[in-house]
Amino acid sequence: MIQRTPFANALTYGVMVFGFLLLIGPFVVIMSGASQTFQQVNAIPFSFLPQDRLLENMSAAWTRASLGTAMLNSFVMASLVTVGKVALSALTAFAIVFFRTPLKGFFFWMVFITLMLPLEVRVVPTYAVAADLFQPVRLLISAVTGFEVSVDWNLLNSYAGLTLPLIATATGTFLYRQFYLTLPDELAEAARMDGSGPIRFFIDMLLPLSRTNMLALTTIMFVYGWNQYLWPLLMVTDPEYKTTMMSLVALLPSDNGTPDWNVTLAGSLIIMLPPLIVVAVLQRWFVRGLVATEK
Amino acid sequence: MADIAIRAVRKSYGKTPTLHGIDLAFASGEFVVILGPSGCGKSTLLRMIAGLEEITAGEIAINGRVVNRLEPRERGCAMVFQNYALYPHMTVAGNIGYALKVAGVPKAERLRRIEETAKIVGLVDYLDRKPAALSGGQRQRVAMARAIIREPNVFLFDEPLSNLDAKLRVTMRAEIRKLHQRLSATSIFVTHDQVEAMTLADKLVVMNKGVVEQVGQPLDIYHRPASIFVASFIGSPAMNLFDAHISVHDACLAFGGTKMPIEKALAARLGERHVTVGIRPEQCVVASEARGIAMKVDFVEELGSGRVIHSELGGQPFAACIDEETHVRPGDRIALELPLAHLHVFDRETGRRIELEFEPRSGRGATKRQMLEAV
Numbered sequence: 001m002i003q004r005t006p007f008a009n010a011l012t013y014g015v016m017v018f019g020f021l022l023l024i025g026p027f028v029v030i031m032s033g034a035s036q037t038f039q040q041v042n043a044i045p046f047s048f049l050p051q052d053r054l055l056e057n058m059s060a061a062w063t064r065a066s067l068g069t070a071m072l073n074s075f076v077m078a079s080l081v082t083v084g085k086v087a088l089s090a091l092t093a094f095a096i097v098f099f100r101t102p103l104k105g106f107f108f109w110m111v112f113i114t115l116m117l118p119l120e121v122r123v124v125p126t127y128a129v130a131a132d133l134f135q136p137v138r139l140l141i142s143a144v145t146g147f148e149v150s151v152d153w154n155l156l157n158s159y160a161g162l163t164l165p166l167i168a169t170a171t172g173t174f175l176y177r178q179f180y181l182t183l184p185d186e187l188a189e190a191a192r193m194d195g196s197g198p199i200r201f202f203i204d205m206l207l208p209l210s211r212t213n214m215l216a217l218t219t220i221m222f223v224y225g226w227n228q229y230l231w232p233l234l235m236v237t238d239p240e241y242k243t244t245m246m247s248l249v250a251l252l253p254s255d256n257g258t259p260d261w262n263v264t265l266a267g268s269l270i271i272m273l274p275p276l277i278v279v280a281v282l283q284r285w286f287v288r289g290l291v292a293t294e295k
Numbered sequence: 296m297a298d299i300a301i302r303a304v305r306k307s308y309g310k311t312p313t314l315h316g317i318d319l320a321f322a323s324g325e326f327v328v329i330l331g332p333s334g335c336g337k338s339t340l341l342r343m344i345a346g347l348e349e350i351t352a353g354e355i356a357i358n359g360r361v362v363n364r365l366e367p368r369e370r371g372c373a374m375v376f377q378n379y380a381l382y383p384h385m386t387v388a389g390n391i392g393y394a395l396k397v398a399g400v401p402k403a404e405r406l407r408r409i410e411e412t413a414k415i416v417g418l419v420d421y422l423d424r425k426p427a428a429l430s431g432g433q434r435q436r437v438a439m440a441r442a443i444i445r446e447p448n449v450f451l452f453d454e455p456l457s458n459l460d461a462k463l464r465v466t467m468r469a470e471i472r473k474l475h476q477r478l479s480a481t482s483i484f485v486t487h488d489q490v491e492a493m494t495l496a497d498k499l500v501v502m503n504k505g506v507v508e509q510v511g512q513p514l515d516i517y518h519r520p521a522s523i524f525v526a527s528f529i530g531s532p533a534m535n536l537f538d539a540h541i542s543v544h545d546a547c548l549a550f551g552g553t554k555m556p557i558e559k560a561l562a563a564r565l566g567e568r569h570v571t572v573g574i575r576p577e578q579c580v581v582a583s584e585a586r587g588i589a590m591k592v593d594f595v596e597e598l599g600s601g602r603v604i605h606s607e608l609g610g611q612p613f614a615a616c617i618d619e620e621t622h623v624r625p626g627d628r629i630a631l632e633l634p635l636a637h638l639h640v641f642d643r644e645t646g647r648r649i650e651l652e653f654e655p656r657s658g659r660g661a662t663k664r665q666m667l668e669a670v
Binding site: 186187189190192194195196204208 | 374376377379382
């Protein structure tokens with residue numbers, strides 16, 4: 001609906017400015033706070049003006065929370081989640097859309113209902129599985145032979161443990177399925193007539209055609225993987241595997257310590273940076289992949 | 296080059312049968328057109344030949360080899376799809392050469408054959424473009440080139456022209472015909488457009504509701520439609536069909552309040568019965584009131600080369616083509632003669648044709664006698 005009256009225009013701008021301030025506000029606080037000295041950040045009233053202490057604060061935060069390891073861990077985790085997720089979704093959706101199998105509908109719905117079960121809901125059983133992978137085999141052996149076999153096999157304190165439970169969800173599968181459904185049947189048939197088998201079709205047709213879709217999913221998944229807090233907290237006890245979100249806690253001033261919020265804010269600015277860069281680089285495809293399919 | 300035999304082929308989706316036993320044989324190098332309204336199963340039949348649909352019962356043989364269980368690529372068929380189904384992310388050259396790439400043909404030879412094929416369809420200047428940057432006709436050509444490059448035994452066309460505008464359709468029709476003369480591979484062309492069917496076919500197959508209604512040369516089918524369905528489907532404007540009664544006593548054909556005398560012997564042979572009579576609009580003749588049947592003109596369609604008048608006969612719509620010299624206006628009365636030689640008579644129950652002539656013309660005796668016996 002397009003209305004060109006001064007009042008409507010003013011209202012539109014009002015709403016837009018309000019929304020903009022709402023979104024940019026916290027970021028401005030972080031930016032200015034992170035560049036101020038200990039005294040300035042604690043001054044009342046708070047000054048929104050950026051100062052020149054940004055780099056010093058950042059380096060203080062970097063050493064305090066040993067952000068080097070954490071950033072690397074988070075980066076590996078987010079990348080693994082992204083790659084695993086994209087590969088899994090593309091292949092599952094391929095199986096669901098392009099093959100005529102009797103239980104296709106059943107499998108689709110099984111995958112689909114996991115959409116309703118985010119990690120937070122199934123965190124306890126998932127942890128139980130990850131902490132004792134051998135359990136089903138042990139139960140089987142003891143049921144059949146009566147022997148108790150003790151094998152210690154778990155995913156605690158490992159990249160596999162950090163990423164696998166996050167990969168096994170349906171969001172990406174659903175996105176890919178919707179994309180595959182927009183492709184005309186004749187495309188697959190033409191490829192079949194040209195002599196291409198299913199795997200060839202997947203590599204030659206579906207992968208290049210789903211490029212925007214893939215980049216959109218990459219963006220979402222990288223940010224999602226990077227921002228994980230609850231799951232790493234459960235899986236990781238070894239500081240070698242700590243992720244950035246866990247280090248964020250270490251950056252908070254303790255109850256009776258010095259309230260050096262400038263360092264905390266500088267640290268969170270560093271942590272924010274990688275997903276920001278990913279979104280900035282990929283946002284063009286991100287929007288295209290979610291909104292429309294490339295014709 | 297390959298001949299194709301289709302024997303007692305059936306197709307059902309779940310419990311719904313769509314093809315009820317099709318028997319057809321196509322000679323090597325023939326251009327076959329399968330014509331029928333949408334939903335008659337013609338595309339399904341084509342896709343079964345291609346190997347894209349499973350065959351529920353019966354068998355299809357290409358060059359004497361039963362292909363029921365063969366993958367599409369092993370059948371030696373190439374197909375042109377209605378919406379072209381070009382690979383949108385590949386260039387024209389990539390599209391044309393994809394089959395060769397899959398088959399592992401070395402790059403140098405592939406490029407040579409792409410070039411060669413592109414020349415046939417006139418696309419040499421467009422090899423680097425993506426399909427999105429092509430016009431409808433060019434896309435159609437790419438789809439054809441993609442089929443040609445495989446040097447198939449059988450060309451399958453699934454309504455390839457229906458997405459083009461009227462003028463382009465005529466051009467592409469001629470090109471397909473020329474291409475067939477050049478490559479002389481057996482071609483099967485599915486369409487719902489009777490003009491395409493008449494102009495392209497060596498052999499025409501008319502299908503309706505999952506059965507074959509008639510097989511023959513286009514002109515044969517036009518002049519001697521085997522059923523009411525074929526009669527009404529072929530020809531434009533459509534054949535006039537109306538109810539009539541054969542009276543043995545009066546030796547006449549009674550319809551729409553008039554009586555048309557027929558030979559006593561013929562009347563006796565046909566017997567007292569209700570029939571459906573048809574005559575093509577182009578075979579009605581303007582006559583004097585005394586000889587013709589008088590009708591009131593409802594409206595007139597101008598075609599330039601002539602005109603079509605629309606009227607009513609016995610409560611049913613009736614159309615007739617008249618030449619441009621005869622001027623009529625809506626509301627005028629006109630008398631039309633319906634020559635007995637051009638009348639088609641069909642059994643009203645079965646919808647099948649009833650032959651009127653006693654003496655079969657030479658050459659078609661056998662089939663005709665069989666028809667007579669059937670009556």
